[in-house]
Amino acid sequence: MSVSNAPAEAVKIPKPKVEVADIFRMYGQPYQNEHWLNTRQKKAMRDIQDCRTAVLGGHVDVCEQGCGYSRISYNSCRNRHCPKCQGLQSAKWLEKREDKILPTHYFHMVFTIPNELNPIILQNPKKGYNLLFRAASRSLLELASQWKRLRAHV
Numbered sequence: 001m002s003v004s005n006a007p008a009e010a011v012k013i014p015k016p017k018v019e020v021a022d023i024f025r026m027y028g029q030p031y032q033n034e035h036w037l038n039t040r041q042k043k044a045m046r047d048i049q050d051c052r053t054a055v056l057g058g059h060v061d062v063c064e065q066g067c068g069y070s071r072i073s074y075n076s077c078r079n080r081h082c083p084k085c086q087g088l089q090s091a092k093w094l095e096k097r098e099d100k101i102l103p104t105h106y107f108h109m110v111f112t113i114p115n116e117l118n119p120i121i122l123q124n125p126k127k128g129y130n131l132l133f134r135a136a137s138r139s140l141l142e143l144a145s146q147w148k149r150l151r152a153h154v
Contacts, residue, residue, distance in 0.1 A: 020083050024049045047077035051084050111136040 024045050037045070050056050058074035076085045113121060113132055121128035144152040 021048050021051060044079055044081045047079035048082045048084075051077040051079070051082050109136075109140070111139070 028045055052074040054074060056075040058072055060070050061073055063069040078085055140154045144150060144154045
């Protein structure tokens with residue numbers, strides 16, 4: 001069967017019981033009726049809903065050994081926000097970095113800016129992101145220095 005050229009040791013991702021696409025199909029339209037979404041957000045939601053379904057078309061994989069086995073494979077949306085399309089890529093990325101992780105507990109922290117500031121940041125992204133990183137750095141340094149029992153070195 002000509003399905004994939006992936007090596008035998010390829011990363012296996014268990015299929016979740018409920019997918020983001022299922023949630024979008026069930027609640028997406030009512031959500032959009034109550035909340036304004038921009039064009040990119042609507043496109044991402046639509047792409048995720050349609051990913052690997054008949055809506056995007058597909059093809060039939062047939063066994064090359066002549067046993068007659070075939071299966072339908074639906075096309076992916078390739079949207080960078082889609083968990084189905086990016087799930088394997090994310091897992092591979094994490095796997096490559098496992099050897100760089102220190103054998104200790106750590107926390108992943110995310111710093112964001114309020115959506116209301118996006119238009120300002122887009123006007124001057126270099127300055128805006130420098131301010132964001134400076135504020136994040138100061139916050140972490142202050143947290144580490146003031147919380148004595150944390151004994152963290154940032």
